[in-house]
Amino acid sequence: MRDPFWKKTPDAPFATLVRIAGTYCHPEADENAYDDLKVLARRDDRREMTDFKNDLRRAIVDPSGLPEWELYREVQFDDGSTEKFLRRLWRDLYPDEPLPEP
Secondary structure (H helix, E strand, O other), X not given: OOOOHHHHOOOOOOHHHHHHHHHHHOOOOOOOHHHHHHHHHOOXXXXXXXXXXXXXXXXXXXXXXXOHHHHXXXXXXXXXXXXXXXXXXXXXXXXXXXXXXX
16 A cells, blocks of 8 residues: 555645644544644644644645545545545534635
8 A cells, every 4th residue: 555645745735634633534544633633623722723724725725736546545535536525624613614715
């Protein structure tokens, strides 16, 4: 199995989004992982989470630079499309904020 792109190039665009989503949203993650992510997502005192939110916002607005296959491989979402997964993730993590629009 090859290393995920975010391990080889942690500063690559969307690397933080893919890494964190893979850690907390993968179906084999700890059963409380998604709830933990909801708590972490509100931590604006952690640069990693600020970067994650910015990556998520950018991916929703313009997914053209997002390595979709890498995201799917890390998360294995079943929403039907990358865009649907990203929008659901935003609504779950930031319910009081409007969905980013292009």
